[in-house]
Amino acid sequence: MHFTLADLVTDITQNGAESGASLLELEVRESREPGGPAEFRFAVTDNGKGMTPEELKRATDPFVSDGIKHPHRKVGLGLPFLIQTAEQSGGGWDIKSEKGRGTRVSAWFDADNVDMPPVGDIPGMFRSILMFQGPREIDITRVRKNGTGDLDYRIRKTELAEALGDLEDTxxxxxLNRYLRSLEADEDEDE
Ligand SMILES: Nc1ncnc2c1ncn2[C@@H]1O[C@H](COP(=O)(O)OP(=O)(O)OP(=O)(O)O)[C@@H](O)[C@H]1O
Ligand SMILES: [Mg+2]
Incomplete structure (x- = not known):
């Protein structure tokens, strides 16, 4: 299957954006201990409508994602797909949700596991997420600690909008593209 962790994170973050949240927070962390394990993890927190335990159970049930709603999709997405991918590649997941208050979805992946999907295009993912309509604020934290290309930065949609305008014109x-790629020290792949 051709999908990346960036695709997964985008999909889960979109659920947060569609939850009626005013604040959407995303953390993306990659770490590698010297001589030790490597990990990719992310967490999406929203202050949207939340789910009851029953709704959460339904949303994580793989048999509810039956491909009827999106028959054109090559891969299933949503929470069941996240859970399946994390569990199959030596990782794990956690979802906390409270009706009327919000939801936090986190997952982690063993970066050395052969079944882990490729990470994919992180700056492209942040761009898609920053363009989600709905939340007044989107707050992204990005950390990478691997001994060579360490990164630690934060992006806030409201601050970007002040600097760049409404993020809608070309x-x-x-x-925005150039800025996000420069944060990731990824300038060679500009545009
Ligand atoms: N962050 C969230 N807050 C509130 N409800 C959520 C959240 N994430 C998921 N849900 C609930 O779980 C359901 C299933 O989510 P899932 O992503 O699998 O499908 P979807 O968002 O309905 O459709 P799709 O992602 O395929 O467009 C959602 O319709 C929503 O009711
Ligand atoms: Mg969804």
């Missing part, structure tokens, strides 16, 4: 999108 000029501000080009600037």
């Amino acid at each position: 000029a501000s999108l080009v600037l």
Whole structure:
């Protein structure tokens, strides 16, 4: 299957954006201990509508994602797919949700596991997420500690909008792309 962790994170973050949240937080962390285990983990927190335990059970049930809603999709997405991918590649997951208050979905992956999907395009993922309509604030934390290309930065949608405008016209999108790639020290792949 051709999908990346960035696709998974985008999908789970989109659920948060569609939850009626005013604040959407995303943390993406990659770490490698010297000579030790390597891990990719993320957490999405929203202050949206939340789920009852029954709704959460339904949302995580793989038999509910039967491909009827999105017959054109090559891969199933949503929470069951996240859970399946994490469990199959030596990782894990955690979901906490409270009706009327919000939801936090986190998952971690063993970066050395052969069944782990490729990480994918992180700056491209942040760009898609920053363009989600709905939340007033989208707050992204990105940390990578692998001994060589360490990263630690934070992006807030409201601050970007002040600097770049409404993130809807082509000029501000080009600037946004360039900015996100520069944060990731990924300038060679500009655009
Ligand atoms: N962060 C969240 N807050 C509130 N409800 C959620 C959240 N995440 C998932 N849900 C609930 O779980 C359901 C299933 O989520 P899932 O992502 O599998 O499908 P979907 O979002 O309905 O459709 P799709 O992602 O295929 O467009 C959602 O419709 C929603 O009711
Ligand atoms: Mg969804």
